Amino acid sequence: MKKEQLFLTDWKRIFFGDTPPLFMLEVLMRTFFIYLVLVIAMRIFGKRLTGQISLIEMAIMLTMGAILAPAMQLADRGLLSGVIALLCALAVERGINYWGLKNNQAERVIQGKESVLVEDGILQLEKLRSNRISRVQVMSVLRSKNIYNVSKIHRLYVEACGLFSVYTRETNEPGLSTLMENDPDIHSIQQIVPDRLACKSCGNTAPATPKPGDCTVCKTNQWVTAYR
Incomplete structure (x- = not known):
């Protein structure tokens, strides 16, 4: 026209x-x-x-x-x-x-294959990047399954069809919280571990003193409070 x-x-x-x-x-x-x-x-x-x-x-x-x-x-x-x-x-x-x-x-x-995103409490950052999945998405998935600490994850898989499969482990180790950082009140359901810090990037933990340098797993320097 x-x-x-x-x-x-x-x-x-x-x-x-x-x-x-x-x-x-x-x-x-x-x-x-x-x-x-x-x-x-x-x-x-x-x-x-x-x-x-x-x-x-x-x-x-x-x-x-x-x-x-x-x-x-x-x-x-x-x-x-x-x-x-x-x-x-x-x-x-x-x-x-x-x-x-x-x-x-x-x-x-044709169908693709599964990828492990969390292994024994540690986020597999390379797998996250290759699958184009953010840490925010991982934390959301864990919260939806009432898991509030990354250290409690034995394996987290993303299946070929896009579903997430979560396998937990019995542990009392401190780790990275999955709860929202901008809502400090919600962290009252967790116990702070004052002598440990958690890597914000991968979830690895290290002693709080002396202050840790780069993370031994992901080589970043972003430490936050560890929770149990």
Whole structure:
């Protein structure tokens, strides 16, 4: 459409576009049909597509949106082309999953693998960076599981599907608090350990006196109060 054909008061074009108003009824019919097809497709794809999904399943979901939107909204696009494209996406997803089932190496390449983010009370900073996960996110995950001290973590994994798996350990060692720094009152549920400091970066602990220099684990010099 040329710019001289555009008018801010052209309400028909703004609300209905270049199609006749009767096409709105067709859009309703198309949407209802595509909805039924999508429900059937979701059943065929399986329960995984409605839960925590893998990278391949995420790509399929995004592809489904691109496939179905034109079939619902564009007058010059038929419904059959959208259905055929959706069946092709289904075939690709099933084929990739079958390949991964038969080949362990292919499965790791396709689905990815888990990474350990915390190991025996120490944040694995390189793994955090490679997975683009911040310390703030890690602390949030631990708080949501009622874990208020990093020292109590034996392992924290981020799974290939994005879920976090937490394994705790029985310990009374002081460590880095997971509670919010800007809310000092909340720390009343913890016990301060005056003779220990915790590295704010990785959670490593060191004696408070003499004042520690760089952290022996992550080589930073950011020490905070240790809690038990």
